[in-house]
Amino acid sequence: MSDSDIGGDLPPLDPELAAWLAADAPGPMPDDVWAGIQSRLSDEAPLVPAGVVDLDSERERRRPRRVLPWLVGAAGVMVVGAVVVPSLQTSSPAPVADGASTAQPAVAAAPATEAGGAVASAPAASPSGSDAGDASGIVTAIPRSIIATGTDYSGESLPEQVTSLLSTSGMVDQAAVTAALTASPAATTMPGVGLSSSPEALADCLGRLGLPPDAMPLVLDRGTVNGRDGSLIVTIGAQDSAGIPTALHAVAVGQDCSEEDVAAAQHLDIPLR
């Protein structure tokens, strides 16, 4: 069967198929696999810094028949490293509250990194009280995309994890997010348990998290939060007067969205350019 190109947009995944696929979340990397990777990485020699010439290598260089492969490798590292290193250090991360890490959408070479930092935050609205967090206002709490990456969203890694997810899902700027908003929701039913068991459950959870009624969910990623079953939910964080999204809001919350989960939820604002 050929893989001929097909024009137009890829239709949303069939909701039941999405549910079946999401049921097979792989979970976190097993400890033994991680230990094996760490072991192999620790066996590797550090890369040679750009501009630093190892004296032994330099001596060996004078004996080209024996060390030609080494010479080629070292030269490659030095030359490319000299180009790459400065380009990666040009961005200044935005300040982040609560000691969380910083992150820029895409990469440091992106032109708008000054405004592009992900900033840990909590929503202004109070999640408690009879009016605040009225979930009934969130009419369409159906994510555009329901996935199950198995990521363990946690603490200081959250900004990078969210940035990674948004980057690979293409939601890196206003145009892309606007396009995602205009697409049909991924499903009219939802797979899973707890907050991802139904649009109503998700809307209720978003309300209790203090998100405003227009916090349209874009992505729901099932995984874990600090090692416990949970989800990352990415919503529209802010819009301008024309309705163009200006920021995304991500929240990592336990799967039950219980009071305890809501209290422990981790929030992140991601400005859009």
Add this chain to the structure above:
Amino acid sequence: MSEQTGGTPLGDSPTRTDAELLAAHCAGDPDAFTEIVRRHKDRLWAVALRTTGNPEEASDALQDALISAYRRADSFRGDSAVTTWLHRIVVNASLDRLRRRSVRTWVPLPDEGTGESPATLVDDARLADPRAAAESSETVREVRAALDTLPPDQRAAIVLVDLEGWSVEEAAQALDCPVGTVKSRCFRGRAKLAERLAHLRNPDAPGPVVLPDNGAVTTDGEGGAP
């Protein structure tokens, strides 16, 4: 864990971005690369496992990929996120293994009622209802069997786009093929999965998959493939 080694000053925050860590790695920081991997290990694992369909092969593919990335970090040109670049290498290492496997073998599953393999961390523990747990476990088994029947390229497209949430464009970059090809592979892969899993379908659920003449999978109301 790594300390700051000449990267961008971060004030009081000891945390560096992936790009800063990769730069530090290229500058000789022995811990920086491991820190990047630590941040994204779960997702990298998910991609490798889902692409290969086998925990052992996933582990081997991951190790090969990460060693390769470690050694050629200087090839990263900054035109994508560091993690996207890493995922590309992992996907390709996984696909290499998948393609080398001339005869596909079924992924060993745990014995009934004796717990889970490391890769079978599904909803069972969350579900208080034993019948629901059994159904969930069976669904996972069926899904894996169905995924296992897909050609490697279709499987990789489904994993990246439909399971990992990548954009078609990013998936096309990772798989080194045109965007339309990724769509085509997703269409066809979805169609096969839908067909093989049809017996699981809830007759009351909306949005059944339909298969138009051109082979593209759409949902109700989408009006066929573009």
